[in-house]
Amino acid sequence: MAIKQPTIQHTAVQNGHPYFSTELLAWYRAQKRTLPWRKNHDPYRIWVSEIMLQQTRVDTVIPYYLTFMEKFPTVQALAEAPEEEVLKCWEGLGYYSRARNLQAGAKMVMELYDGIIPNDKEAVSGLKGVGPYTSGAIMSIAFNRPEPAVDGNVMRVLSRFFCLEEDIAKPATRAGIEKLAAALIPEGAAGDFNQALMELGALICTPKSPGCLTCPVMEECEGRLAGRELELPIKTKAKPPRQEYRAAALIWGNGENAGKLLVRQREGKGLLAGMWELPHLLLPPHAADWFAEEASKEQPELAEMLTVMVEQDTGQLIRPKGWLKDADHIFSHILWKMRVIECDLGEESTGIADEKNGAESKPEEAASKAAEALMAAAEEREDYVNHSAEEASKSLIPGGMVYRWIDREDMELLPFPNLFLRIIGETWERRGRGEAL
Numbered sequence: 001m002a003i004k005q006p007t008i009q010h011t012a013v014q015n016g017h018p019y020f021s022t023e024l025l026a027w028y029r030a031q032k033r034t035l036p037w038r039k040n041h042d043p044y045r046i047w048v049s050e051i052m053l054q055q056t057r058v059d060t061v062i063p064y065y066l067t068f069m070e071k072f073p074t075v076q077a078l079a080e081a082p083e084e085e086v087l088k089c090w091e092g093l094g095y096y097s098r099a100r101n102l103q104a105g106a107k108m109v110m111e112l113y114d115g116i117i118p119n120d121k122e123a124v125s126g127l128k129g130v131g132p133y134t135s136g137a138i139m140s141i142a143f144n145r146p147e148p149a150v151d152g153n154v155m156r157v158l159s160r161f162f163c164l165e166e167d168i169a170k171p172a173t174r175a176g177i178e179k180l181a182a183a184l185i186p187e188g189a190a191g192d193f194n195q196a197l198m199e200l201g202a203l204i205c206t207p208k209s210p211g212c213l214t215c216p217v218m219e220e221c222e223g224r225l226a227g228r229e230l231e232l233p234i235k236t237k238a239k240p241p242r243q244e245y246r247a248a249a250l251i252w253g254n255g256e257n258a259g260k261l262l263v264r265q266r267e268g269k270g271l272l273a274g275m276w277e278l279p280h281l282l283l284p285p286h287a288a289d290w291f292a293e294e295a296s297k298e299q300p301e302l303a304e305m306l307t308v309m310v311e312q313d314t315g316q317l318i319r320p321k322g323w324l325k326d327a328d329h330i331f332s333h334i335l336w337k338m339r340v341i342e343c344d345l346g347e348e349s350t351g352i353a354d355e356k357n358g359a360e361s362k363p364e365e366a367a368s369k370a371a372e373a374l375m376a377a378a379e380e381r382e383d384y385v386n387h388s389a390e391e392a393s394k395s396l397i398p399g400g401m402v403y404r405w406i407d408r409e410d411m412e413l414l415p416f417p418n419l420f421l422r423i424i425g426e427t428w429e430r431r432g433r434g435e436a437l
């Protein structure tokens with residue numbers, strides 16, 4: 001039987017590395033940036049900042065952080081806020097489940113710990129949305145406990161400094177680097193040292209162009225000395241995101257809703273839960289052809305699908321007027337390719353539901369015909385994943401989504417994901433110049 005090799009074989013795992021730890025700490029204490037979450041050691045402030053900083057640059061986070069802390073200055077304020085307000089504060093930052101989990105975590109702190117974030121690693125790790133990195137950051141920065149906080153930046157710095165060749169995409173490598181990072185923490189300086197590692201990765205030991213000449217630990221950096229700083233860390237590529245072709249209807253109202261747009265709120269779970277958006281649907285696989293460069297932007301089949309979906313969901317008869325734009329949005333595992341069709345209203349069919357769909361009877365026949373067409377198209381391509389086909393069908397079935405007409409001011413209150421924020425924002429601008437329908 002093959003013997004499993006332990007990962008991260010380096011003497012520093014046992015003995016630490018005094019040069020690295022001392023130089024890095026001294027550099028950080030002399031050079032650290034003034035950031036709003038570094039004002040004090042309040043664990044709540046640190047928690048919020050660490051969640052916001054995941055996958056997001058410091059410069060982007062700062063204004064969001066300041067607004068968020070002003071609106072929700074305490075765990076209690078966050079726990080008691082309406083979810084829509086929390087999402088609105090997060091609008092534009094992306095990865096909205098972070099905001100929902102943060103609020104769920106705040107509720108847990110209220111219920112389980114009387115509103116006080118405990119100085120207890122196990123308890124903090126048990127909070128919703130708090131993974132090993134975030135718990136390490138909170139425990140070390142807020143409570144100065146010697147816990148490692150290892151994210152991609154830290155894995156890159158340590159892989160380079162110690163010339164580690166393990167694949168950082170593997171969980172075993174992360175576990176090994178966590179041990180190494182823990183061994184490096186100088187006595188009594190966990191918070192500053194962990195922030196120093198993050199700061200080095202963010203400012204100097206950057207992914208594409210490490211600034212070795214200004215690096216405080218360059219003299220003993222094994223990766224640099226071996227001329228391998230650009231090759232490290234080793235990381236196997238993640239699978240490319242799955243492409244989904246979608247069509248959205250940008251619908252102008254008439255009568256009392258003249259000048260308003262129809263939007264809907266997503267359900268309370270799953271991707272972008274609770275956010276507002278333009279009505280849209282997942283297209284069948286052959287729609288990829290409609291997005292080809294040489295293809296016409298006007299596709300009658302696509303317009304028909306949108307018409308059926310909107311009528312099915314709201315009772316409104318729309319008239320697609322023409323292609324408005326194509327826009328992409330990338331999530332970590334899915335790429336949405338969205339075609340936006342501008343529409344206005346035809347006559348109203350039975351029982352319009354202004355605020356909520358599904359309240360009145362629907363034209364079942366048209367809906368089921370369109371659903372069948374989508375399902376049949378979905379089966380055309382063998383590699384089309386099953387759940388996509390199901391979703392294509394479901395998107396024509398009343399899903400309990402809330403629809404409403406909005407004007408420009410309403411955009412200030414409702415949270416939209418970036419993609420729709422961009423599309424709708426541009427639309428209001430265009431209308432302001434007298435170019436819209």
Ligand code: SF4
Binds near residue numbers: 160213216229
């Ligand atoms: S010397 Fe270069 S590769 Fe090594 S830690 Fe510093 S910036 Fe990174």
